[in-house]
Amino acid sequence: QVQLVQSGAEVKKPGASVKVSCKASGYTFTTYYIHWLRQAPGQGLEWVGVINPGLGSTSYAPSIEGRVSLTRDTSTTTVYMELSGLRSDDTAIYFCARVAAPGSALLQYDHWGQGTLVIVSS
Amino acid sequence: EIVMTQSPATLSVSPGDRATLSCRASQSVTSDLAWYQQKPGQSPRLLIYDASTRATGIPARFSGSGFGTEFTLTISSLQSEDLAVYYCQQYDVWPTFGEGTKVEIK
Numbered sequence: 001q002v003q004l005v006q007s008g009a010e011v012k013k014p015g016a017s018v019k020v021s022c023k024a025s026g027y028t029f030t031t032y033y034i035h036w037l038r039q040a041p042g043q044g045l046e047w048v049g050v051i052n053p054g055l056g057s058t059s060y061a062p063s064i065e066g067r068v069s070l071t072r073d074t075s076t077t078t079v080y081m082e083l084s085g086l087r088s089d090d091t092a093i094y095f096c097a098r099v100a101a102p103g104s105a106l107l108q109y110d111h112w113g114q115g116t117l118v119i120v121s122s
Numbered sequence: 123e124i125v126m127t128q129s130p131a132t133l134s135v136s137p138g139d140r141a142t143l144s145c146r147a148s149q150s151v152t153s154d155l156a157w158y159q160q161k162p163g164q165s166p167r168l169l170i171y172d173a174s175t176r177a178t179g180i181p182a183r184f185s186g187s188g189f190g191t192e193f194t195l196t197i198s199s200l201q202s203e204d205l206a207v208y209y210c211q212q213y214d215v216w217p218t219f220g221e222g223t224k225v226e227i228k
């Protein structure tokens with residue numbers, strides 16, 4: 001069965017960087033786009049960016065572009081999100097999510113990771 | 123950016139009653155609209171996609187309708203396990219979500 005398993009919670013100081021992983025299993029890794037989203041405490045969902053695991057190509061939300069980088073390792077079927085220059089308003093649960101159809105960058109999300117809490121605090 | 127606006131923010135419904143949730147897009151998204159259910163401490167769960175298609179395993183009491191800028195999620199007979207926050211999401215252009223509707227059991 002399809003699974004997205006994320007790395008554990010992180011506590012970072014302002015200005016630091018964090019790298020969160022999302023390990024995919026149960027399907028052909030290179031054929032489904034993976035998106036990252038975040039949810040600040042008690043808030044709604046915000047799109048962070050997307051990666052094509054086959055090509056490694058990426059696109060990012062304008063609000064966070066320049067501080068975020070999505071990469072993948074096809075040998076371990078893992079996608080990574082690295083966020084630099086952390087600020088207190090980056091405190092959120094970060095989710096990876098799979099697009100529902102192969103080869104499509106933009107569709108609904110049919111499988112989600114369990115979420116990774118990132119706390120930014122001095 | 124397409125802004126998604128959901129109403130109401132909170133909805134109190136008695137078990138067995140109908141719940142109607144609304145979602146409005148700031149510009150047309152045709153039928154590129156999904157609904158998700160998020161229970162406390164959990165990841166979102168896909169309910170509806172393409173505005174009106176139920177996802178795999180979703181009970182028939184959940185239905186979606188609409189096109190363009192106005193969309194509705196209906197829970198025909200609310201169950202206690204439907205307590206959650208519901209989000210709409212457009213995927214016509216880069217994804218945006220509504221702020222959510224919290225469904226409470228009256």
